Amino acid sequence: MQLQLENIIPEPLKSRMDAQYSDVWGKQQKIEAGEKIFFQAPSGKGKSTFMHILYGLRNDYDGVALWNQKDTKKNNDETWAELRSNDLSIVFQDLRLFGDLTVEENIAIKQTLTGSVSMEQAKQWLEQLGLDGKWNQRAETLSYGERQRVAIIRSLLQPFKWLLLDEPFSHLDNDNTQKAASLIRNRVEELNAGMMVVDLEDNDWFPYTRKMIL
Numbered sequence: 001m002q003l004q005l006e007n008i009i010p011e012p013l014k015s016r017m018d019a020q021y022s023d024v025w026g027k028q029q030k031i032e033a034g035e036k037i038f039f040q041a042p043s044g045k046g047k048s049t050f051m052h053i054l055y056g057l058r059n060d061y062d063g064v065a066l067w068n069q070k071d072t073k074k075n076n077d078e079t080w081a082e083l084r085s086n087d088l089s090i091v092f093q094d095l096r097l098f099g100d101l102t103v104e105e106n107i108a109i110k111q112t113l114t115g116s117v118s119m120e121q122a123k124q125w126l127e128q129l130g131l132d133g134k135w136n137q138r139a140e141t142l143s144y145g146e147r148q149r150v151a152i153i154r155s156l157l158q159p160f161k162w163l164l165l166d167e168p169f170s171h172l173d174n175d176n177t178q179k180a181a182s183l184i185r186n187r188v189e190e191l192n193a194g195m196m197v198v199d200l201e202d203n204d205w206f207p208y209t210r211k212m213i214l
């Protein structure tokens with residue numbers, strides 16, 4: 001699934017377009033299926049805005065974003081629901097877990113909806129990221145770094161052609177970051193998918209990515 005960006009300028013960034021260089025804002029970019037791209041930008045430069053545009057959560061921008069040559073602003077709710085079930089998976093910066101549900105329940109909701117990975121596999125991934133023993137704990141009582149790892153695993157449970165990651169390791173130590181990055185890489189390769197990561201700094205957890213400035 002190819003992405004084309006044509007002169008996108010988000011409403012809140014309009015007055016600041018001249019301030020800093022960007023490979024994306026106000027530019028033409030073609031991103032081919034299966035590419036792995038790392039977008040780096042300082043705080044407030046539109047990282048979450050970019051992810052939300054690609055995931056269909058905001059339309060307040062000039063220009064055109066096209067998934068497979070289709071103007072995303074013209075997608076209806078049904079089309080977005082299909083895209084989000086089959087083609088696009090995301091780790092939001094604010095994670096968006098169900099706080100009053102346990103880790104198991106958060107995982108099970110996604111697993112039941114998509115059924116592409118078994119609960120045993122999900123459990124094994126949680127163990128790999130040091131979350132064994134957290135299965136029955138409510139998400140709101142987890143540390144932010146623990147929640148981040150659950151959200152990463154949740155994003156890997158569904159089928160996708162693109163994985164969107166918004167500052168996915170901001171609360172993880174090096175050891176867990178390395179493990180999570182490796183899990184992500186394996187799953188992306190398994191699905192032959194593309195990946196777009198946005199972050200403040202490039203710590204090179206994904207050395208094989210094409211680098212762009214947002």
Ligand SMILES: Nc1ncnc2c1ncn2[C@@H]1O[C@H](COP(=O)(O)OP(=O)(O)OP(=O)(O)O)[C@@H](O)[C@H]1O
Pocket residue numbers: 012013041042043044045046047048049050093200
């Ligand atoms: N709905 C909105 N209304 C007004 N301004 C907004 C809105 N959403 C985002 N902005 C502004 O747009 C800019 C980009 O916001 P965004 O959250 O995308 O930045 P970011 O690069 O993800 O930042 P951070 O690294 O701090 O998470 C910010 O200046 C923000 O205040």
